[in-house]
Amino acid sequence: MTAVVASQDRSPGKLGLDRDDRTVRWLIVAFALFFLTALLIPLYMLISRSLFNRQGDFTGLANYREYFETPALFQSIQNSFTVAGISTAIVIVLAFAYAYALNRTCMRFKGFFKVMAMVPLLSPSLLKAIALVYWFGKQGVLSELLFGHSIYGPIGIVMASVFWTFPHAVLLIGTALALSDIRLYEAAEALKTSHTRVFFTITLPGARYGIISSIIVVFILILTDFGVPKVIGGNYNVMATDIYKEVIGQQNFEMGAVVSVVLLIPAVIAFAIDRIVTRKQVAQLSARAVPYAPKPNRLLDNTMLGYCLVITVLTLAILGMAQYASLVKFWPYNLELTLEHFSFEIEGAGWENFYNSLKVAVTVSLVGTFVILLGAYVVEKPRRDSIPRQAIQMVALMPMAVPGLVLGLAYLMFINHPSNPLGFLYGTITIIVLSTITHFYTVTHLTATTALKQMDREFEAVSASLKVPLTRSFWRVTVPVCMPAIFDISIYLFLNSMTTVSAVIFLYGPGTKTASVAAIHLDDSGETAAAAAMAMLIVYACIAVRVVHAIITGWLLHRVQAWRRR
Amino acid sequence: MRASTDADANAFLQLDGVSKAFGDFHALVDVNFTIAEGEFICFLGPSGCGKTTLLRCIAGLETQSEGRIRMGGADISWLPTSERDFGIVFQSYALFPNLTVSDNVAYGLVNKRMAKPAIKARVAELLSLVDLSEHISKYPGQLSGGEQQRVALARALATSPGLLLLDEPLSALDAKVRAHLRREIRAIQDRLGVTTIMVTHDQEEAQTMADRIFVMNEGRIEQLGTPDEIYNAPATPFVADFIGVMNFFTATVAEGGGVVRGDLTLACETGGHGEGTELNCAVRPEDIRLIDRDGDDGANIIEATVDSIEFLGSFVRLYLALPALGAGELRADVRKEQAQHLDIAVGGTVRLRIPPATIRLYEAGPPR
Numbered sequence A: 001m002t003a004v005v006a007s008q009d010r011s012p013g014k015l016g017l018d019r020d021d022r023t024v025r026w027l028i029v030a031f032a033l034f035f036l037t038a039l040l041i042p043l044y045m046l047i048s049r050s051l052f053n054r055q056g057d058f059t060g061l062a063n064y065r066e067y068f069e070t071p072a073l074f075q076s077i078q079n080s081f082t083v084a085g086i087s088t089a090i091v092i093v094l095a096f097a098y099a100y101a102l103n104r105t106c107m108r109f110k111g112f113f114k115v116m117a118m119v120p121l122l123s124p125s126l127l128k129a130i131a132l133v134y135w136f137g138k139q140g141v142l143s144e145l146l147f148g149h150s151i152y153g154p155i156g157i158v159m160a161s162v163f164w165t166f167p168h169a170v171l172l173i174g175t176a177l178a179l180s181d182i183r184l185y186e187a188a189e190a191l192k193t194s195h196t197r198v199f200f201t202i203t204l205p206g207a208r209y210g211i212i213s214s215i216i217v218v219f220i221l222i223l224t225d226f227g228v229p230k231v232i233g234g235n236y237n238v239m240a241t242d243i244y245k246e247v248i249g250q251q252n253f254e255m256g257a258v259v260s261v262v263l264l265i266p267a268v269i270a271f272a273i274d275r276i277v278t279r280k281q282v283a284q285l286s287a288r289a290v291p292y293a294p295k296p297n298r299l300l301d302n303t304m305l306g307y308c309l310v311i312t313v314l315t316l317a318i319l320g321m322a323q324y325a326s327l328v329k330f331w332p333y334n335l336e337l338t339l340e341h342f343s344f345e346i347e348g349a350g351w352e353n354f355y356n357s358l359k360v361a362v363t364v365s366l367v368g369t370f371v372i373l374l375g376a377y378v379v380e381k382p383r384r385d386s387i388p389r390q391a392i393q394m395v396a397l398m399p400m401a402v403p404g405l406v407l408g409l410a411y412l413m414f415i416n417h418p419s420n421p422l423g424f425l426y427g428t429i430t431i432i433v434l435s436t437i438t439h440f441y442t443v444t445h446l447t448a449t450t451a452l453k454q455m456d457r458e459f460e461a462v463s464a465s466l467k468v469p470l471t472r473s474f475w476r477v478t479v480p481v482c483m484p485a486i487f488d489i490s491i492y493l494f495l496n497s498m499t500t501v502s503a504v505i506f507l508y509g510p511g512t513k514t515a516s517v518a519a520i521h522l523d524d525s526g527e528t529a530a531a532a533a534m535a536m537l538i539v540y541a542c543i544a545v546r547v548v549h550a551i552i553t554g555w556l557l558h559r560v561q562a563w564r565r566r
Numbered sequence B: 001m002r003a004s005t006d007a008d009a010n011a012f013l014q015l016d017g018v019s020k021a022f023g024d025f026h027a028l029v030d031v032n033f034t035i036a037e038g039e040f041i042c043f044l045g046p047s048g049c050g051k052t053t054l055l056r057c058i059a060g061l062e063t064q065s066e067g068r069i070r071m072g073g074a075d076i077s078w079l080p081t082s083e084r085d086f087g088i089v090f091q092s093y094a095l096f097p098n099l100t101v102s103d104n105v106a107y108g109l110v111n112k113r114m115a116k117p118a119i120k121a122r123v124a125e126l127l128s129l130v131d132l133s134e135h136i137s138k139y140p141g142q143l144s145g146g147e148q149q150r151v152a153l154a155r156a157l158a159t160s161p162g163l164l165l166l167d168e169p170l171s172a173l174d175a176k177v178r179a180h181l182r183r184e185i186r187a188i189q190d191r192l193g194v195t196t197i198m199v200t201h202d203q204e205e206a207q208t209m210a211d212r213i214f215v216m217n218e219g220r221i222e223q224l225g226t227p228d229e230i231y232n233a234p235a236t237p238f239v240a241d242f243i244g245v246m247n248f249f250t251a252t253v254a255e256g257g258g259v260v261r262g263d264l265t266l267a268c269e270t271g272g273h274g275e276g277t278e279l280n281c282a283v284r285p286e287d288i289r290l291i292d293r294d295g296d297d298g299a300n301i302i303e304a305t306v307d308s309i310e311f312l313g314s315f316v317r318l319y320l321a322l323p324a325l326g327a328g329e330l331r332a333d334v335r336k337e338q339a340q341h342l343d344i345a346v347g348g349t350v351r352l353r354i355p356p357a358t359i360r361l362y363e364a365g366p367p368r
């Protein structure tokens, strides 16, 4: 009867803790520490730094006053919003038509065009900028098309931004268009509604949340992007390049922090709106909706085929030009092909940059996937509700609103703080990995929670009744069942770690510079061909990993996970 | 407050004043019962009455706000799920989709550090118990709903738990499979003698399977008793109404016994109720006898008009109008042959008798 005695002196109202509860408790503590170190403390330091002067005295909003009174800096805000606004408008229209073709027509070669739309994801944003310089720069192939305007400046930023954000917009709008109920269309047809009217009264309103969401995401991506304006912005300053200049050029961390906070505000607001809108979109589709199946329409299908072909050609023209640029001996005077740009015999650049990138990407994709899955599990699965768990869920959504450059600067201040015991991490691969995982945390966390939500809610209860520890159920059931999501997360992390610049540019150290950062530096010092070559290395790696990923996924889902087939 | 420390020596499972509140909402209110070892119990009640919540409290998946739970003499009120001794089958089955049938069943055994051959033998034994031996290496997705259900049952029984909890295990299945599985589950339970609690909102299921039924309503246990007691002696109007079909009407106690309503006087046992008390009278349709126009004298013979007729297979249900009760208020069930014999038609009159012993009286209070 020892159990009676033991259980009776527990305070009533609280269930005793078992091994699993203790495991969860430890995990919650671990994630609390993770988010404190990886996000909250650095952000706090960044924001507080903007309230101090260079000597370290608290000056309140003095820095902000100075910022808004400096015409050049203030002008950047306007510039940033202008290019982001124009680019977003263009990319949304283009992407909507493309996504419409993929989801709502009987166009041929859909599979091919689906893949082609995603090609820009395989290269860093700066690669598009470099390619544009070769097409439209002073010595470009098609410079006359700009009628004397320079590609360096708003025109270049807009064009490059449109190219690199296009796949993101297609994905988001495509999801919204795919979620539609055919019965609405059948009803409209029964009422003999014209095609145009159907489009404006059913199609557009149905996709409106997806469109709003993609407008927000694209706008913020462009507003906070650093690679494109750095390479092709010329004298046209935007906020992202200002942060870089203040910090790297003038060592003015305080002003860098001020610009960061100013950039952080619209991003936070935008992503708050986005979260609300996304929730609405999910609620909009009833569980019993019948998916839309397009009917053939000769004219529409062929027009769309032509359109998608044009977009694909443009996409490939960018990638192709970058490839060509990396192979040409001395553009435009000596067009002989050579591999010499790939030897990087230039100060501060080399193959080790590429190896660093690989190291970072592989680590982020392995460690990050595990951490993110575990984090989502802690948020989603334990039976007991607790405030710490809800707090983790909230914090996990925050990184999405933090621009990479801002995160990088926050890390820099955090790691360089004299009393930080983690100071030794400065310039290491570890800190780059940590910042990258944090940077891409939200999207992957949401993918993971969605996958976990789709699992039976009672798995954990069954395991507990069978006295199987949580850890075992996690490996034996959760991980295998979530395998597709795990693969999606890992490839997403890999591609993004390979191509990202923004956070890393403040954090690399001697010997840990990554390829994308090296490409920026090469371009900066006029070694455009070498910069193109470096960017192309990233593309090769991304393509290779993508292909291997597709093969492994196919093999795993069809052979090892036979249970998925019915 | 009742003394919560006295344990019933014969009880296998004992609940003492268990309540559960979700915020302001009281999902369970002062639930008390004892269950003997080996019993098959059904929690029966309408949707939302708290059956699942009660089951989850017993499993430790939900924490009671008040009260105590004892099992096998020990107080398990605050014991976490993994330290309680039970097997559970959920409505969704919650089978692990990536594990074969045999791995699912072995899931809890592997943890017990049993030797591989022993596990294999146990799995084979369980699968033959639930009659699934030929499906041993299939995945759950390749099985029918009924088969999945039996796998879940085998998995719950694998570790030989002292208590088996089933939450609406049959509700997702079609009628035929359900009837078959009822018998099968009961047979397995008889064979193993494992104490079992099954949640259901299907009274037929409860009637055919349970040793005792606990009828629940709005978080309370209204009555606990054998299927026979529940049907024939429902303790409250709710139970009377919920189980089977019941005619209800109010009447007052007449002088010299019986009840009266308008010009209708019915003889019946009025117990201790004083004259003039308003009561709820309940009569089952099948207890009302139709009689020939001139036959059978006795108490409680009434004439009524047939409002409408419903054909229900082997019997017909008459909706009768009486001046004292109103149109269609009284339902009576008649065997088909008798209905034909009496030549019943809509608009015609019938003579019927309500045997005094079949009239049940409940205090007419506002229902809870």
Ligand SMILES: Nc1ncnc2c1ncn2[C@@H]1O[C@H](COP(=O)(O)OP(=O)(O)OP(=O)(O)O)[C@@H](O)[C@H]1O
Pocket (backbone or CB within 6 Å): B022, B025, B027, B045, B046, B047, B048, B049, B050, B051, B052, B053, B054, B201
């Ligand atoms: N976690 C919870 N939070 C708030 N209310 C709850 C919670 N769980 C259950 N309830 C409420 O408690 C009541 C009883 O729920 P329960 O699931 O026990 O009903 P049930 O008898 O099993 O019904 P059903 O037959 O529909 O399964 C319901 O009104 C339900 O809404």
Ligand SMILES: [Mg+2]
Pocket (backbone or CB within 6 Å): B051, B052, B053, B168
């Ligand atoms: Mg229920």
